[in-house]
Amino acid sequence: MFTINSNGNYVEETNGKFVPPLFNELLGTNDSTLDDEAKMLLISNHFKQIMLILGLDLNDDSLKATPDRVAKMYVKELFSGLNADNKPDVTLFENKYRYNEMLIEKNITVYSCCEHHFVPIIGKAHVAYFSSGKVIGLSKINRIVQYYCKRPQVQERLTEQIAGALKEALQTEDVAVVIDAAHLCVASRGVSDVNSTTITSHYSGKFRKEEPKREFISFIK
Ligand SMILES: [Zn+2]
Numbered sequence: 001m002f003t004i005n006s007n008g009n010y011v012e013e014t015n016g017k018f019v020p021p022l023f024n025e026l027l028g029t030n031d032s033t034l035d036d037e038a039k040m041l042l043i044s045n046h047f048k049q050i051m052l053i054l055g056l057d058l059n060d061d062s063l064k065a066t067p068d069r070v071a072k073m074y075v076k077e078l079f080s081g082l083n084a085d086n087k088p089d090v091t092l093f094e095n096k097y098r099y100n101e102m103l104i105e106k107n108i109t110v111y112s113c114c115e116h117h118f119v120p121i122i123g124k125a126h127v128a129y130f131s132s133g134k135v136i137g138l139s140k141i142n143r144i145v146q147y148y149c150k151r152p153q154v155q156e157r158l159t160e161q162i163a164g165a166l167k168e169a170l171q172t173e174d175v176a177v178v179i180d181a182a183h184l185c186v187a188s189r190g191v192s193d194v195n196s197t198t199i200t201s202h203y204s205g206k207f208r209k210e211e212p213k214r215e216f217i218s219f220i221k
Pocket residue numbers: 114115116117118183185186
């Protein structure tokens with residue numbers, strides 16, 4: 001457990017030993033030695049500074065708890081996919097029914113965060129696979145999508161990560177992923193285009209062939 005001493009340094013609560021800020025470890029890696037509690041404490045303190053710099057009154061009833069709320073939201077919700085402990089366990093079942101056509105899970109909610117601006121990416125993911133002899137519980141597909149959404153992301157990487165995780169879980173290359181999403185950084189700032197969406201796709205194995213790809217696309221329309 002970490003706390004901040006009177007000099008503004010991060011120290012371990014138990015022995016008061018100085019702990020240097022670990023921001024480098026936090027960037028792009030999940031091998032941080034900070035636990036969730038420590039991350040929330042650090043983020044809350046830094047978000048408070050941002051609010052103060054913006055000229056907000058932290059004594060205001062409505063704003064007082066905002067740094068803690070934002071910290072909790074980042075660590076426990078929006079960015080919980082940075083913690084490998086939160087990766088969904090996948091159980092596979094035998095494909096007893098000998099179902100050999102493609103299975104499509106469509107309109108999976110995508111709620112992610114643009115890593116360039118830290119504002120939402122909102123859209124839908126459509127995913128398909130051919131069984132290699134095993135099948136997956138349907139809701140697990142949604143959980144895999146959500147796990148990778150809960151990180152600062154770019155849509156291209158999100159698409160590849162979901163495809164990779166599905167291939168690994170389903171033990172097959174026959175996987176397709178399409179994501180259609182609106183980026184609030186495009187809608188609410190810059191060019192302020194509220195109508196455009198971004199589409200990314202990944203086709204591998206059987207889905208690289210014309211016919212299965214066309215069938216998949218016709219189902220998700
Ligand atoms: Zn952006």
